């Protein structure tokens with residue numbers, strides 16, 4: 125398997141008490157898959173993503189990408205942060221060039237690559253703008269272009285559309301899904317929005333909190349461009365809803 | 381428009397009050413000059429060419445002293461802010477040195493460097509250095525962690541992290557420190573020149589006093605005030621451009 129998560133646990137110790145953010149998580153991801161990590165707040169989605177991206181170390185178990193243990197962030201696996209992480213002092217162009225600058229390329233080459241990806245996300249007219257002059261959706265597109273520009277194998281996204289309004293959000297979902305089909309990247313996408321996960325994912329990893337665990341993995345067998353109103357789409361969506369409702373039932377039993 | 385009329389009104393009231401006090405107070409011109417007297421003194425200073433020379437000398441000293449503290453303060457601030465361990469040792473020393481008025485250094489400075497340009501330059505340097513250093517160090521401590529994660533992710537190494545991420549990220553806060561330091565340094569320029577120099581605006585004050593020319597004294601004071609205001613406006617303009625570029629909304633309650 126391309127990405128192998130084996131028996132991974134992550135504990136946080138605060139003021140003497142330990143808290144299990146991840147408990148014995150196992151997950152295998154194939155190259156080119158679009159994976160959504162779905163679950164309520166606090167179920168360890170960010171912790172798992174940061175561990176995969178090498179920003180955090182796990183307490184137990186191992187994470188391997190392409191056979192090698194993950195120890196630190198690598199330019200081959202780019203993370204897109206929820207607050208976009210654009211550098212406000214750089215123009216759109218310069219932001220997209222950021223990751224290319226440490227690759228030892230010629231200036232012209234860097235510019236050409238940046239131009240290409242700015243064009244892909246449809247922001248050529250805004251190349252010379254600064255982030256504060258752009259809407260949230262446009263800023264997110266810059267972040268996506270910046271990630272794609274370094275031609276990574278994997279893109280990690282932590283609730284990238286969380287701060288966008290519903291309509292912009294759906295538009296971005298359309299775009300990211302189109303871009304991903306063309307670019308052949310492996311994507312790990314964190315969300316707490318069920319519809320979003322059904323629309324985007326090849327497989328949905330459903331997580332539950334206290335301690336953070338994988339409950340089930342739902343395979344989404346919807347081919348081609350997904351229609352949010354088709355019966356097949358709604359079927360998968362109901363499936364995922366049911367998974368969460370079962371969890372609520374458990375909790376009710378528990379409290380009684 | 382309203383602002384300008386207020387400014388003119390304020391000054392008009394001040395000058396009228398001044399004139400009235402002069403008229404009915406029957407003070408000695410050498411102790412309390414009239415507005416017309418000051419204008420005449422100002423003209424005299426201009427025709428003699430003294431004022432322009434003194435302004436020039438003061439400005440050159442100011443520029444040199446201030447520039448050195450900007451370069452040193454920011455460079456050291458970035459390094460010490462980044463290497464917190466070293467700052468732990470330096471910080472207590474700075475806290476002891478900082479409350480010492482730059483003027484207290486003057487006897488030593490004059491003993492070591494003699495009378496001339498250098499004492500004023502050193503005084504300006506000392507006055508501006510600490511605010512710049514401290515604002516830079518604290519700005520480095522407050523850099524958004526996301527920027528550092530991005531740098532790591534995109535394979536940016538030291539010293540590029542310092543120049544590409546930390547310096548620009550901290551620049552708005554540093555600019556505030558530069559602004560503060562400019563005002564303080566200007567105040568101490570005059571003080572430094574009153575003791576350590578044979579030319580400049582500070583010397584002009586002493587010279588006017590020695591010759592019992594209250595009108596020239598007052599004229600020099602007004603010039604110092606106006607120049608200080610001009611410098612302040614200049615750096616405020618610069619600051620606002622930086623804020624705008626960095627996407628920081630200028631706050632409404634600016635003190636003017």
Ligand SMILES: Nc1ncnc2c1ncn2[C@@H]1O[C@H](COP(=O)(O)OP(=O)(O)O)[C@@H](O)[C@H]1O
Nearest residue numbers: 136138145164165166167168169170171172336
């Ligand atoms: N640095 C940390 N220190 C202590 N606890 C943490 C830390 N980061 C996350 N946690 C805890 O771990 C749990 C999972 O957090 P997180 O991975 O952010 O969840 P999610 O992204 O699914 O909302 C939460 O209960 C959170 O409080």
Ligand SMILES: [Mg+2]
Nearest residue numbers: 169170171282
């Ligand atoms: Mg999270």
